[in-house]
Amino acid sequence: xxxxxxxxxxxxxxxxxxxxxxxxxxxxxxxxxxxxxxxxxxxxxxxxxxxxxxxxxxxxxxxxxxxxxxxxxxxxxxxxxxxxxxxxxxxxxxxxxxxxxxxxxxxxxxxxxxxx
Amino acid sequence: xxxxxxxxxxxxxxxxxxxxxxxxxxxxxxxxxxxxxxxxxxxxxxxxxxxxxxxxxxxxxxxxxxxxxxxxxxxxxxxxxxxxxxxxxxxxxxxxxxxxxxxxxxxxxxxxx
Numbered sequence: 001x002x003x004x005x006x007x008x009x010x011x012x013x014x015x016x017x018x019x020x021x022x023x024x025x026x027x028x029x030x031x032x033x034x035x036x037x038x039x040x041x042x043x044x045x046x047x048x049x050x051x052x053x054x055x056x057x058x059x060x061x062x063x064x065x066x067x068x069x070x071x072x073x074x075x076x077x078x079x080x081x082x083x084x085x086x087x088x089x090x091x092x093x094x095x096x097x098x099x100x101x102x103x104x105x106x107x108x109x110x111x112x113x114x115x116x
Numbered sequence: 117x118x119x120x121x122x123x124x125x126x127x128x129x130x131x132x133x134x135x136x137x138x139x140x141x142x143x144x145x146x147x148x149x150x151x152x153x154x155x156x157x158x159x160x161x162x163x164x165x166x167x168x169x170x171x172x173x174x175x176x177x178x179x180x181x182x183x184x185x186x187x188x189x190x191x192x193x194x195x196x197x198x199x200x201x202x203x204x205x206x207x208x209x210x211x212x213x214x215x216x217x218x219x220x221x222x223x224x225x226x227x228x229x
Contacts, residue, residue: 042219107159
């Protein structure tokens with residue numbers, strides 16, 4: 001496994017701009033998760049995909065947020081009209097659907113977003 | 117809803133000592149738990165997991181204990197090393213659906229030489 005990779009690692013944007021993050025999960029992992037982490041807090045669940053289907057969204061995921069996983073491989077998370085409150089680390093994780101390790105989520109290094 | 121909390125925000129230990137990090141959870145439906153280690157600027161790294169049908173599980177230098185009666189789990193690190201310095205999170209899962217993780221706020225472990 002090459003690990004979960006996220007791009008970019010850091011993003012600085014001005015309030016009102018749109019941003020898009022990319023996540024490449026571990027190959028053959030069917031499930032892909034997005035979490036948000038603010039300083040000093042644990043990650044909070046945003047949404048997850050099973051293959052290309054988005055099966056659950058947290059109420060934290062406002063209408064300005066949209067996530068896709070069109071081919072069941074990589075995923076993108078877009079934030080429109082960014083606000084200063086969106087500043088956080090956005091983490092992606094992936095896991096298998098079957099097997100003894102199916103519940104273990106492996107995380108990427110995250111994308112740190114700063115909204116000025 | 118689920119909440120997962122940690123008893124101590126910061127734990128300082130001497131190198132070579134054993135560390136114990138505690139965690140409480142509130143949702144009795146949680147049936148799977150994971151401990152993660154997060155170093156500065158990195159994503160959470162899997163350490164060890166335990167299912168609710170177990171009360172103890174051991175890994176390399178780490179042991180997780182689960183007490184379902186009081187909804188409490190702990191992570192024990194033996195012979196703590198400087199490389200163990202990080203923030204440690206426990207996460208609770210109600211399996212069978214999306215298996216989303218509910219994290220606590222974390223414990224900062226500082227290893228003093």
